[in-house]
Amino acid sequence: MKNLTKILSVLVLALGIFIIMPKTEVYAAPPATPVTHYEITGMTDQDGFNKNEFYNFPGNAIETDDTIYIATNQLGQGKVDITLDGISRNFQEVKSTPIIETTSYGRVVAGWNNVYKIDGLTIGMHTIKFTCSGTNSPYTVKTTTATVNKL
Numbered sequence: 001m002k003n004l005t006k007i008l009s010v011l012v013l014a015l016g017i018f019i020i021m022p023k024t025e026v027y028a029a030p031p032a033t034p035v036t037h038y039e040i041t042g043m044t045d046q047d048g049f050n051k052n053e054f055y056n057f058p059g060n061a062i063e064t065d066d067t068i069y070i071a072t073n074q075l076g077q078g079k080v081d082i083t084l085d086g087i088s089r090n091f092q093e094v095k096s097t098p099i100i101e102t103t104s105y106g107r108v109v110a111g112w113n114n115v116y117k118i119d120g121l122t123i124g125m126h127t128i129k130f131t132c133s134g135t136n137s138p139y140t141v142k143t144t145t146a147t148v149n150k151l
Contacts, residue, residue, distance in 0.1 A: 031136055032076070032077035032135065033110065034076050034077070034078075034134045034137065034138055034140050035074065035076035035077065035140045035142050036076045036140070036142075037073065037075040038073070038074050038143070039073050040060050040072055040146055041054065041056075041072060041073045041113070042054025042056055042071045043056075043057060043062050043068055043070050043071070043146065044068065044071075045064060045066045045067065046066060046067055046069075049115070059147065060145060060146040060147060061146070061148075063148075063151060064148065064151065067117060067119040068118045068148060069118070070115070070116050070118055070128070071113065071114070071115045072113070072115075072130060073111070073112075074111045074113075074142075076110075076111060076134060076140075077135050077136065078132040078134045078142075080114070081131045081133070082116065082129070083129045083131070084121075084126060085126055085127055086127075091116045091117060091118055092116065092117045093114055093117075094115050094117045096113075096115075097112065097113045098111075098112055099113060123151065124149070124150060125147065125148070125150075126147070126149075127147055128146045128147075128148060129144075130146075131143045
């Protein structure tokens with residue numbers, strides 16, 4: 001009798017938990033948006049980076065004797081590759097801020113504002129090319145270029 005009482009108590013408790021528990025609805029998020037936009041939004045030196053002050057230069061061309069920081073704006077999901085004078089480089093991404101949109105699915109990341117530290121340049125003219133390749137259909141590719149005259 002004691003065993004039967006224990007078994008019934010456990011069953012009633014388990015049944016009560018399933019009845020009382022709130023129902024959780026699960027929604028699937030939409031697929032990531034393809035890359036639709038990629039551009040350089042500003043450049044600065046170490047002092048400007050510390051103050052979060054970026055400037056636009058005609059033709060994205062700058063002269064400097066210091067490390068430069070390049071800010072970019074990306075809409076859609078993609079992978080960024082950077083080349084220096086045609087050779088792939090792994091410049092440090094020092095700041096990344098998501099661009100958030102509110103949709104019927106809730107808040108989703110629509111893109112990124114990133115800052116890259118460009119250092120170790122030799123004296124002379126350099127071309128820095130940013131290529132953002134979409135990670136989903138239609139796999140678009142967007143590019144933008146900066147020219148740096150290292151003094």
